[in-house]
Amino acid sequence: MSTTPQTTPAPAAAGGTGTAPVLTVSHLKASINGQQVVEDVTFSVPSIGITALLGRNGVGKTSSIKAILGLIHRDAGTVELEGRPIHTLPTHRIVQRGVGYVPEDREVFAGLSVAENLRLSERDDHPRRELVESLFPDLVKRAQQAAGSLSGGQQQMVSLARALMNDNRVLLVDEPTKGLAPKIVGEVADALEEAAKTVPILLVEQNLAVVRQLAAGAIVLSDGHVVHTTDSATSFLDDDTLVTRHLGVGTGPAPKGA
Amino acid sequence: MSTILLLLVTGIGLGAVYFLVASGLSLIYGLMGVLNFAHGAFLTLGALIGWETARIMGADSWGGFALSLLVGCLVGALLAALTEFVLIRPLYERHIEQVLVTVGLNLAAIALFEGIWGTDPVFIQGPTWMGMTTDVLGAQIPNHLFITILVAGLVLAGMVLFLKRTRYGMIIRAGVENRSMVTALGIDVRRAFTLVFTIGGAAAGLGGVLASHYFGYVSPLLGGSLLIFAFIVTVIGGLGSLAGAAVASVLVGVLQQFANYYWSIGDFVVVILLAVVLLTRPSGLMGRKVATA
Numbered sequence A: 001m002s003t004t005p006q007t008t009p010a011p012a013a014a015g016g017t018g019t020a021p022v023l024t025v026s027h028l029k030a031s032i033n034g035q036q037v038v039e040d041v042t043f044s045v046p047s048i049g050i051t052a053l054l055g056r057n058g059v060g061k062t063s064s065i066k067a068i069l070g071l072i073h074r075d076a077g078t079v080e081l082e083g084r085p086i087h088t089l090p091t092h093r094i095v096q097r098g099v100g101y102v103p104e105d106r107e108v109f110a111g112l113s114v115a116e117n118l119r120l121s122e123r124d125d126h127p128r129r130e131l132v133e134s135l136f137p138d139l140v141k142r143a144q145q146a147a148g149s150l151s152g153g154q155q156q157m158v159s160l161a162r163a164l165m166n167d168n169r170v171l172l173v174d175e176p177t178k179g180l181a182p183k184i185v186g187e188v189a190d191a192l193e194e195a196a197k198t199v200p201i202l203l204v205e206q207n208l209a210v211v212r213q214l215a216a217g218a219i220v221l222s223d224g225h226v227v228h229t230t231d232s233a234t235s236f237l238d239d240d241t242l243v244t245r246h247l248g249v250g251t252g253p254a255p256k257g258a
Numbered sequence B: 001m002s003t004i005l006l007l008l009v010t011g012i013g014l015g016a017v018y019f020l021v022a023s024g025l026s027l028i029y030g031l032m033g034v035l036n037f038a039h040g041a042f043l044t045l046g047a048l049i050g051w052e053t054a055r056i057m058g059a060d061s062w063g064g065f066a067l068s069l070l071v072g073c074l075v076g077a078l079l080a081a082l083t084e085f086v087l088i089r090p091l092y093e094r095h096i097e098q099v100l101v102t103v104g105l106n107l108a109a110i111a112l113f114e115g116i117w118g119t120d121p122v123f124i125q126g127p128t129w130m131g132m133t134t135d136v137l138g139a140q141i142p143n144h145l146f147i148t149i150l151v152a153g154l155v156l157a158g159m160v161l162f163l164k165r166t167r168y169g170m171i172i173r174a175g176v177e178n179r180s181m182v183t184a185l186g187i188d189v190r191r192a193f194t195l196v197f198t199i200g201g202a203a204a205g206l207g208g209v210l211a212s213h214y215f216g217y218v219s220p221l222l223g224g225s226l227l228i229f230a231f232i233v234t235v236i237g238g239l240g241s242l243a244g245a246a247v248a249s250v251l252v253g254v255l256q257q258f259a260n261y262y263w264s265i266g267d268f269v270v271v272i273l274l275a276v277v278l279l280t281r282p283s284g285l286m287g288r289k290v291a292t293a
Helices: A061-069 A091-096 A114-121 A129-135 A137-141 A152-164 A182-195 A208-214 A233-238 A240-247 B002-032 B039-057 B062-091 B095-117 B143-165 B167-177 B179-183 B189-215 B222-237 B242-263 B266-280
Strands: A023-032 A035-045 A050-054 A073-081 A099-102 A170-174 A201-204 A217-222 A225-230 B133-136 B139-142
Touching (some): A035 A073, A035 A225, A091 B179, A099 A152, A114 A152, A114 B167, A129 A152, A152 A182, A182 A208, A208 A233, A217 A233, A217 A240, A225 A233, A225 A240, A233 A240, B002 B039, B002 B139, B002 B143, B002 B167, B002 B189, B002 B242, B039 B095, B133 B143, B139 B143, B143 B167, B143 B189, B143 B242, B167 B179, B167 B189, B179 B189, B189 B222, B222 B242, B222 B266, B242 B266
Parallel strands (some): A050 A217, A099 A170, A170 A201
Antiparallel strands (some): A023 A035, A023 A073, A217 A225
């Protein structure tokens, strides 16, 4: 119970590090086929470490990420990357500015080989092949295999590798451990922890043990709004009242060895 | 035996023409979700301008024929690229409007061609050798079929190499699977749109010139009649699959020839085949479940 419950909308930066945020989202509204899925979301992502984006199913976490990237229709609001507006740009330009994306459900190109999936993602003059290969040695062995024939965990490695191939300003990672075996969850979490040493990450994650392991700060969404921001994801997760109110679940046991 | 061989080769020849139309249709639909009803116009204009070129150069000369192929190909490519750039691109992601604009362009193009070249078919000729036949195991095979099949084979090989070996080919294959994820990797997928239209138009223009030799005439309606079968081929093969288009082209062409010769029901059989494929394999022989983008 050490956290101060800021249950009012909190437009201030989640990070308390004093540095300027890498990503600032203000009053973002977005819709899919005319149905509003993001209603006035305001938050910012600190320029170091992992920030968790939390909330129950269907509160608009994935939609917020997609709206930042322009993958769904933005109705209003602004998104700034290091102070420069990016919400008027088409998706590919936003990504070129240095916003890496690891989508929910991985979205690897099933008919392309692992090597082709990775090559497709290379946009820098000097893509970070060594880093990716050292993080995911398994992918090197499977370079010629069709990505569609990989296991879910391996596909997630491909998806992460695609985002880490370039020198990004921020990564948006959407439910990277969803549907994976516990052992693989640990591997994915370790890879994210390693990646976070070089690039700030906004992480949507339902597995609260993984959030505990990785996240510094947290932003909590409910009904398309930000209802809580904190510098300390752990202290938020320790507060059963808050967790039950905003996530609708108990925190469960602390992670073991993950 | 010789009849069967003749039917087989003419069927493959017809399939070759279908493939030149269907390959572009399939790639365009697979990547962009646009059923391109103007594809027949690319073919017709390629055939008409190709024939004009051959006539000026001397229709019975090999130089004239070769140049007509080249010009037909370029005309098809140019018209297709222009169509994508001027009509399709401003309607980005508005699929119904995109389809409607291609329907409109097709109607306008046919009217324009009829205004210039008249409504009657113009009978054409090529180099003398192409009008003759070659004895293969007793079957008298028209020589123009060899050229049609050869050209379609080269186009297929070229497209496969392009899709497998080049970065744009990779972008197109990835985009057929999941267009929005391609943009989310920082790639401007619209450039690939113009490219598939251009490639598809080039193949259609080439197909137009070869089709005019296959049927012996050019007409403003040439593209429209072939387009129907090309659509059927595309659906049977699986929308977005080049290999599927190739296999289905030959299948439909050969089946049509045999059914026409023995029972005069070639067109009917093709529709039956379409129905059977749609009932048993709705995504086509080689179609993938295309991700909703």
